[in-house]
Amino acid sequence: MNFELSEEHIMIRDAAREFAQTELLPGVIDRDETQTFPHEQIKKMGQLGFLGMMVDPKYNGAGMDTISYVLAMEEISKVDASAGVAMSANNSLVCWGLEKYGSEAQKQKYLTRLATGEILGAFCLSEPDAGSDATSQKTTAIKNGDHYVLNGVKNWITNGGNASVYLVIAQSDLSKKHKGINVFIVDKDMPGFVVGKKENKLGIRGSDTHSLLFTDVKVPVENRIGEEGFGFRFAMETLSGGRIGIAAQALGISSGAYELSLAYSQQRKSFGKEIAKHQAIAFKLADMATEIEISRLLCFKSAWEKDQGKNYDLSSSKAKLFCADAAMRITVEAVQIHGGYGFVKEYHVERMMRDAKITQIYEGTSEIQKIVISRAILKD
Numbered sequence: 001m002n003f004e005l006s007e008e009h010i011m012i013r014d015a016a017r018e019f020a021q022t023e024l025l026p027g028v029i030d031r032d033e034t035q036t037f038p039h040e041q042i043k044k045m046g047q048l049g050f051l052g053m054m055v056d057p058k059y060n061g062a063g064m065d066t067i068s069y070v071l072a073m074e075e076i077s078k079v080d081a082s083a084g085v086a087m088s089a090n091n092s093l094v095c096w097g098l099e100k101y102g103s104e105a106q107k108q109k110y111l112t113r114l115a116t117g118e119i120l121g122a123f124c125l126s127e128p129d130a131g132s133d134a135t136s137q138k139t140t141a142i143k144n145g146d147h148y149v150l151n152g153v154k155n156w157i158t159n160g161g162n163a164s165v166y167l168v169i170a171q172s173d174l175s176k177k178h179k180g181i182n183v184f185i186v187d188k189d190m191p192g193f194v195v196g197k198k199e200n201k202l203g204i205r206g207s208d209t210h211s212l213l214f215t216d217v218k219v220p221v222e223n224r225i226g227e228e229g230f231g232f233r234f235a236m237e238t239l240s241g242g243r244i245g246i247a248a249q250a251l252g253i254s255s256g257a258y259e260l261s262l263a264y265s266q267q268r269k270s271f272g273k274e275i276a277k278h279q280a281i282a283f284k285l286a287d288m289a290t291e292i293e294i295s296r297l298l299c300f301k302s303a304w305e306k307d308q309g310k311n312y313d314l315s316s317s318k319a320k321l322f323c324a325d326a327a328m329r330i331t332v333e334a335v336q337i338h339g340g341y342g343f344v345k346e347y348h349v350e351r352m353m354r355d356a357k358i359t360q361i362y363e364g365t366s367e368i369q370k371i372v373i374s375r376a377i378l379k380d
Helices: 007-024 026-035 040-048 067-079 080-099 104-114 174-180 233-263 279-307 311-345 351-357 366-377
Strands: 119-126 141-144 145-156 167-170 183-185 192-199 211-218
Touching: 007 040, 007 067, 007 119, 007 366, 026 351, 040 080, 067 233, 067 279, 080 104, 080 119, 080 145, 080 167, 080 233, 080 311, 080 351, 104 119, 141 351, 167 211, 167 233, 174 183, 183 211, 183 233, 183 366, 192 366, 233 279, 233 351, 279 311
Parallel strands: 119 167
Antiparallel strands: 141 145, 141 167, 145 211, 167 183, 192 211
């Protein structure tokens, strides 16, 4: 068992770190305040290969492994979790599913552009009444000759306003329940497709989260991914990989808050010495450092299992559960360590605390992860 990173992994981590510090850090507070999507920064991330990290080079991807993806996600999210989730959605939820299950024609038409960031993708599963219960799809896609007619509403869609391509999960045969669900590639310019309101969120405010409305949208049969009824399996497999990305995002938020807290506590003085030398603060730092190390190892284990072709459903749920919960604990303590300064925007940690909360909710709430984990350990 080797815990050392390869030279290539170190190079990728350092490149992501430099990009985050030079391109994302300037303006990150303002983007959060004004809810501005980081257009130029995302474009540059695509040019550097961060939006198609695991895609085969023959489809314009970077051809990297999942551990590289975790390393880059941590560094990006350490500075700007909004850019991190845009990156995660494009890599984990869109590119991965298209490459694994899309037809060659679909890959040539869409994946080659998604991998370079020429266009951005979005994954559309959640609905007003179908969040954690993904089987309760109300969006319908009824086959009519050489196309499907798509009707319904999707909620909480990351990259919803800035994407050009949407993977939409919809019910085609209600009598078959989850076995009647399909997944479709929907282009933004298809008639009847409307991007709805942008959500005014607590955190990740630089990420654009929208409702999407579909009214008699004609989707060609060739835009269905996989066989008839494959949509639910596609969604569940895609989310397993997506949880690695969100775990890494949570890890990045944690490590960013910790690094700021460590530096601040070694400069700020009270009662005649640096506050880091007071046991109350030193113990907080010790807990934070330990939880970050556990988070990173859980992310690496899940990423390694994915790269080895093993079943990573359980490990990705464990990573997502722990990393998200740890991110909340760590960012709350980061604000506490900063005291009054932690409550103002210029010190960053209050934003990180707000950003951390969503990692316990999207791509499967912490409660859903506990269901997945408990079912696995209690299985006969």
